[in-house]
Amino acid sequence: xxxxxxxxxxxxxxxxxxxxxxxxxxxxxxxxxxxxxxxxxxxxxxxxxxxxxxxxxxxxxxxxxxxxxxxxxxxxxxxxxxxxxxxxxxxxxxxxxxxxxxxxxxxxxxxxxxxxxxxxxxxxxxxxxxxxxxxxxxxxxxxxxxxxxxxxxxxxxxxxxxxxxxxxxxxxxxxxxxxxxxxxxxxxxxxxxxxxxxxxxxxxxxxxxxxxxx
Ligand SMILES: C[S@@+](CC[C@H](N)C(=O)[O-])C[C@H]1O[C@@H](n2cnc3c(N)ncnc32)[C@H](O)[C@@H]1O
Numbered sequence: 001x002x003x004x005x006x007x008x009x010x011x012x013x014x015x016x017x018x019x020x021x022x023x024x025x026x027x028x029x030x031x032x033x034x035x036x037x038x039x040x041x042x043x044x045x046x047x048x049x050x051x052x053x054x055x056x057x058x059x060x061x062x063x064x065x066x067x068x069x070x071x072x073x074x075x076x077x078x079x080x081x082x083x084x085x086x087x088x089x090x091x092x093x094x095x096x097x098x099x100x101x102x103x104x105x106x107x108x109x110x111x112x113x114x115x116x117x118x119x120x121x122x123x124x125x126x127x128x129x130x131x132x133x134x135x136x137x138x139x140x141x142x143x144x145x146x147x148x149x150x151x152x153x154x155x156x157x158x159x160x161x162x163x164x165x166x167x168x169x170x171x172x173x174x175x176x177x178x179x180x181x182x183x184x185x186x187x188x189x190x191x192x193x194x195x196x197x198x199x200x201x202x203x204x205x206x207x208x209x210x211x212x213x214x
Contacts, residue, residue, distance in 0.1 A: 009075065009100065012124070015171045016076035023057050023079065027118075031059070036196070038146040038203050039063045039117065045144055045205055048112030053101050053133060054119030058083030061090055068113075071106075073099030101129040109138045117146045120179045122172055127182045134186050140210040143188060145203065150176040152199025180204060 031039065043063035052060060055072030056079045064070060072094055074080050080096055087094045099105055101116075101123045114133040120126040133143055151157050160175035167173035180202060184190065188206035195202045 012122075012172055013075050013077075016074075017078035019171070020057065020076060020078035020082055024059070024082070027057075027059060034148070034197055035118070035146065035201055038201065041194075041203055042115055042117055042144045042146050045142065046113040046115055047142070049110065050113040050115060051104075051106065051111045051133075051136060053104070053114060053116040053129065054123060055080075055083055055096065056119070058086040058094075058096075060115065060117060061086050061092060061094065064092075071095040071097075071111075073097055073101070073104070075100060101132060104132045104136050106136045108135050109141075110136050111141060112138055113142045113144060115144045118148065120145065120147050121149075121174050121177060124172055126174075126177055126179060127186075130179060130182045130186055134188065134208055137208045139208060141208050142191075143183065143204070143206045143208065145179055145183070145206075147177070147179055147202060148175065148200050149178050149180075149195075149202045150199075152195070156198045156200060178202075 039060050040063045043060050044065065046064055046068050048068065050068045050070045052070065052072040055074050058072070072083060075098065077098060080098065083096055087096065102125055114137050116133065120129065123129045137143065151160060157176065163175050167175065180193065183204060183206050188208060190204060190206050192205040
């Protein structure tokens, strides 16, 4: 199935299936040295019925408060297999299934919180994905994001531009995106925003207005 920007979804799924076994080892490095406490920052603000989009291997699972009802989707069955193992190890109940962030298989206004971490850099059409997150959020519901974004330093931006020459054709990984702009344009109220590490990491808490349409 092609995505809205023409990228081949099957090819991306195979990419993430192939990289699933090495993902946790690689991500551990970035969690420790670049992303800081972003997983705890995001998950601690989740309440009620929570959807995590592109949940990957479930690296956020341990950070959710007890009592949230968690649903997770991802494009890659191999990433989801690892997430299922984590769910069992943690003794939690999580509804995990295969799904595409561009067209979420949930009715309008079904969740109190939508979470997405370090995936809007990898989802082909990030604006469409954020529009879908907005659709499935209840009015007044909260969007929680963390990702690596375009740096505020020109030198780092030059490096990111070079990196993308390799990473976009290889696995669809973008380094110069800014989800905040789409979140703002889609009518969310930004409640909290933090940016650090040369402006490369940004995390957001935003609210879907209570009076808005789906
Ligand atoms: C860099 S990993 C991040 C995983 C996880 N969110 C984390 O914080 O560690 C990117 C994830 O996005 C998923 N992904 C990419 N495109 C997707 C799409 N269109 N729909 C759903 N998941 C997608 C990949 O399968 C992969 O698991």
